[in-house]
Amino acid sequence: MADATPPQPTGAARTRRPGSTDVARLAGVSQKTVSRVLNGEPYVKDEVRDRVLRAVEELGYRRNNVARALNSGRTRRIGLVSLGTALYGPSTLLVALERATRSTGYSLSVVNTIEDDPGGVAGAVDHLIEQGVDGIVLSEPIDEGDDTPLKIDLPVLSFGRFPGLQAEPILTTGGDGVAAGRTATEHLLSLGHRTVWHIAGPQRWWAARDRLDGWRQALAAAGAAEPPVLEGDWTPASGYQAGRKLAADPDVTAVFVANDDMSIGLMRALTEAGRSVPDEISIVGFDDIPSAEYLSPPLTTIPQDFDAFAADGLARLVQEIEAPTGAHSPEPDPLSFRLVVRQSTAIPPSTRRRSGAPRSPRTPKKSTPTR
Amino acid sequence: MADATPPQPTGAARTRRPGSTDVARLAGVSQKTVSRVLNGEPYVKDEVRDRVLRAVEELGYRRNNVARALNSGRTRRIGLVSLGTALYGPSTLLVALERATRSTGYSLSVVNTIEDDPGGVAGAVDHLIEQGVDGIVLSEPIDEGDDTPLKIDLPVLSFGRFPGLQAEPILTTGGDGVAAGRTATEHLLSLGHRTVWHIAGPQRWWAARDRLDGWRQALAAAGAAEPPVLEGDWTPASGYQAGRKLAADPDVTAVFVANDDMSIGLMRALTEAGRSVPDEISIVGFDDIPSAEYLSPPLTTIPQDFDAFAADGLARLVQEIEAPTGAHSPEPDPLSFRLVVRQSTAIPPSTRRRSGAPRSPRTPKKSTPTR
DNA sequence: TTGATCTCTGACTACGTAGACAACATTCTT
DNA sequence: AAGAATGTTGTCTACGTAGTCAGAGATCAA
Numbered sequence: 001m002a003d004a005t006p007p008q009p010t011g012a013a014r015t016r017r018p019g020s021t022d023v024a025r026l027a028g029v030s031q032k033t034v035s036r037v038l039n040g041e042p043y044v045k046d047e048v049r050d051r052v053l054r055a056v057e058e059l060g061y062r063r064n065n066v067a068r069a070l071n072s073g074r075t076r077r078i079g080l081v082s083l084g085t086a087l088y089g090p091s092t093l094l095v096a097l098e099r100a101t102r103s104t105g106y107s108l109s110v111v112n113t114i115e116d117d118p119g120g121v122a123g124a125v126d127h128l129i130e131q132g133v134d135g136i137v138l139s140e141p142i143d144e145g146d147d148t149p150l151k152i153d154l155p156v157l158s159f160g161r162f163p164g165l166q167a168e169p170i171l172t173t174g175g176d177g178v179a180a181g182r183t184a185t186e187h188l189l190s191l192g193h194r195t196v197w198h199i200a201g202p203q204r205w206w207a208a209r210d211r212l213d214g215w216r217q218a219l220a221a222a223g224a225a226e227p228p229v230l231e232g233d234w235t236p237a238s239g240y241q242a243g244r245k246l247a248a249d250p251d252v253t254a255v256f257v258a259n260d261d262m263s264i265g266l267m268r269a270l271t272e273a274g275r276s277v278p279d280e281i282s283i284v285g286f287d288d289i290p291s292a293e294y295l296s297p298p299l300t301t302i303p304q305d306f307d308a309f310a311a312d313g314l315a316r317l318v319q320e321i322e323a324p325t326g327a328h329s330p331e332p333d334p335l336s337f338r339l340v341v342r343q344s345t346a347i348p349p350s351t352r353r354r355s356g357a358p359r360s361p362r363t364p365k366k367s368t369p370t371r
Numbered sequence: 372m373a374d375a376t377p378p379q380p381t382g383a384a385r386t387r388r389p390g391s392t393d394v395a396r397l398a399g400v401s402q403k404t405v406s407r408v409l410n411g412e413p414y415v416k417d418e419v420r421d422r423v424l425r426a427v428e429e430l431g432y433r434r435n436n437v438a439r440a441l442n443s444g445r446t447r448r449i450g451l452v453s454l455g456t457a458l459y460g461p462s463t464l465l466v467a468l469e470r471a472t473r474s475t476g477y478s479l480s481v482v483n484t485i486e487d488d489p490g491g492v493a494g495a496v497d498h499l500i501e502q503g504v505d506g507i508v509l510s511e512p513i514d515e516g517d518d519t520p521l522k523i524d525l526p527v528l529s530f531g532r533f534p535g536l537q538a539e540p541i542l543t544t545g546g547d548g549v550a551a552g553r554t555a556t557e558h559l560l561s562l563g564h565r566t567v568w569h570i571a572g573p574q575r576w577w578a579a580r581d582r583l584d585g586w587r588q589a590l591a592a593a594g595a596a597e598p599p600v601l602e603g604d605w606t607p608a609s610g611y612q613a614g615r616k617l618a619a620d621p622d623v624t625a626v627f628v629a630n631d632d633m634s635i636g637l638m639r640a641l642t643e644a645g646r647s648v649p650d651e652i653s654i655v656g657f658d659d660i661p662s663a664e665y666l667s668p669p670l671t672t673i674p675q676d677f678d679a680f681a682a683d684g685l686a687r688l689v690q691e692i693e694a695p696t697g698a699h700s701p702e703p704d705p706l707s708f709r710l711v712v713r714q715s716t717a718i719p720p721s722t723r724r725r726s727g728a729p730r731s732p733r734t735p736k737k738s739t740p741t742r
Numbered sequence: 743t744t745g746a747t748c749t750c751t752g753a754c755t756a757c758g759t760a761g762a763c764a765a766c767a768t769t770c771t772t
Numbered sequence: 773a774a775g776a777a778t779g780t781t782g783t784c785t786a787c788g789t790a791g792t793c794a795g796a797g798a799t800c801a802a
């Protein structure tokens with residue numbers, strides 16, 4: 001209740017944001033009591049609490065989280081390392097992560113890794129750590145090809161496996177990409193295709209490798225020949241490039257494409273070459289972008305439930321931050337994928353000739369979740 | 372050089388990150404001198420500087436930006452308020468903003484506004500201010516319909532106009548959406564279409580209103596009749612819904628769609644109805660999403676240069692933060708748009724009948740930037 | 743030689759919050 | 773009614789950095 005503050009500049013324009021001491025002075029209590037009220041601590045008389053809250057209101061006081069962070073050593077902020085791309089997957093994941101982060105009371109700082117970035121992921125992580133984050137999310141594990149492992153002394157959440165990552169607790173979330181690749185390929189094989197071609201994502205991405213592995217496994221299990229892999233960079237343009245090659249090969253009847261955007265490029269290349277989808281060539285994509293259902297033909301694809309990944313992963317990350325178990329609690333089983341069958345996949349031409357009636361693939365039909 | 376520190380727990384696991392005082396002790400200097408070295412201040416002997424740097428190295432010391440922020444009152448962090456969607460525009464802008472932010476030495480915190488968010492944009496802004504940001508970016512100005520204006524006492528960068536926003540300095544960037552809407556519409560009119568239909572974006576978005584205004588202006592200037600406006604929500608699904616209506620109307624020969632995703636839905640609806648693009652109906656989209664060039668037919672559209680918007684806007688925002696001019700420096704002219712003509716637009720059927728030879732629109736042709 | 747100036751360094755302090763602890767008031771036990 | 777338990781509030785301090793100011797040593801001018 002000491003009011004004997006040194007003479008302060010009363011006249012001049014004081015734009016400084018009010019602090020808890022200002023509130024305290026106005027309410028006639030100590031700064032500590034203001035702190036207590038704001039933190040909902042017990043042992044504050046109702047009358048005092050009201051007085052403080054009124055002062056808070058009057059001054060438009062807001063807690064200074066920077067000061068709280070300095071004091072507590074924790075910022076309640078999560079750092080996200082994302083690739084500097086606006087690809088559907090990463091973008092959607094980012095949005096989902098922000099939602100999940102905020103629902104836990106944390107906030108989100110984003111840093112991109114750009115292709116020609118000095119430091120790459122490690123540099124991005126450094127930047128975040130210097131900013132002060134309590135945990136880190138690596139949204140797109142990629143293999144940067146450098147020998148030195150990435151070492152982080154903070155809890156880390158990785159979407160999909162990330163070999164070469166060393167961190168205190170490493171949490172992993174995301175679906176089982178290998179199984180997804182298998183599912184896509186098996187669907188095509190089950191339609192009667194002799195084998196399935198694959199337009200892969202960039203192999204620096206572990207997610208792309210997983211899908212490719214799944215494709216390989218499915219082919220091997222079916223005893224199907226493994227055609228050469230075409231590698232794209234997730235963009236429609238790269239799918240188009242790959243499509244030019246595939247269109248020229250009459251053996252190709254089925255293609256599993258590592259994402260929907262490349263599928264669009266592929267479909268364009270096939271259309272230009274006069275090869276019909278799905279009459280001559282079947283396509284399965286990956287992601288289920290919003291427009292997948294509205295392409296011509298609507299695309300059979302595998303959706304990824306980024307919201308679920310983000311919510312699950314972030315909840316565990318925050319828990320690890322607030323109550324470090326140290327002992328890595330057992331990772332939950334990866335979420336399973338489902339296949340949305342639309343109209344870009346059909347029985348191969350040869351089979352159809354034998355089996356008679358070629359059904360019209362143009363019939364508008366609602367998408368059918370499998371599994 | 373006081374070494375008489377109180378007895379500290381030497382044996383136990385001390386995981387605490389080293390501070391400048393630890394560096395100072397190791398280097399045998401004062402904490403202040405460490406600070407001087409790290410800030411590149413003059414008046415430090417080379418020999419001392421080296422000693423400090425070696426100590427920094429040895430301890431793996433990193434500056435604590437939280438403490439610096441508390442001390443300086445500035446966090447060197449920009450807050451981004453984004454809508455909780457993974458739409459192409461916002462996502463791309465986000466990536467561009469992060470890049471721009473980091474290049475200025477700042478970092479980026481992201482908060483989403485979700486549809487059913489309590490507080491909406493105001494709530495998101497509050498969250499950011501409490502986190503401590505030096506400036507705010509509003510990436511998608513929308514009209515929340517509440518009477519109370521949004522009041523922010525920090526520098527704000529808005530992408531496109533944002534009526535109802537009150538802030539110290541308000542900076543604006545982004546192209547002239549009205550002009551863009553005009554350009555798209557004029558292109559269709561110049562091909563000979565009697566009038567142009569419009570599938571608009573959600574009218575809560577000021578950007579959507581601008582495009583609609585541009586469309587209106589172009590029609591009025593040409594003395595063309597103004598058909599009823601169809602309003603979508605940016606998604607392919609909403610474009611499809613609108614497309615069902617348009618497909619049923621034989622008068623429709625040209626449509627300006629407020630973004631590419633809705634164009635995809637529209638094209639699907641037309642395809643299902645057996646109406647050909649561009650032979651019967653011409654379409655102009657907006658955004659130039661990566662797949663626009665690979666649709667069937669490749670889409671005529673208006674690209675937005677988000678990188679330029681972000682770089683320009685952020686540079687000015689940071690300058691305003693670091694050297695407040697107060698006096699709003701004159702806003703630069705909005706960047707101009709260009710139209711990328713592909714194969715979704717053509718001469719209307721009636722005109723073609725009169726003018727003879729219907730050229731094949733299927734000819735693969737590289738996109739042609741105009742203007 | 744005596745200031746005067748410049749170079750270099752350290753002590754003290756503020757920034758805003760919350761933890762540790764102390765002090766005093768009130769209520770409950772026996 | 774004395775002592776214990778509990779409720780309520782305040783003082784002091786740390787968190788890590790950098791600004792202010794003082795002081796010591798070195799160099800320079802007259």
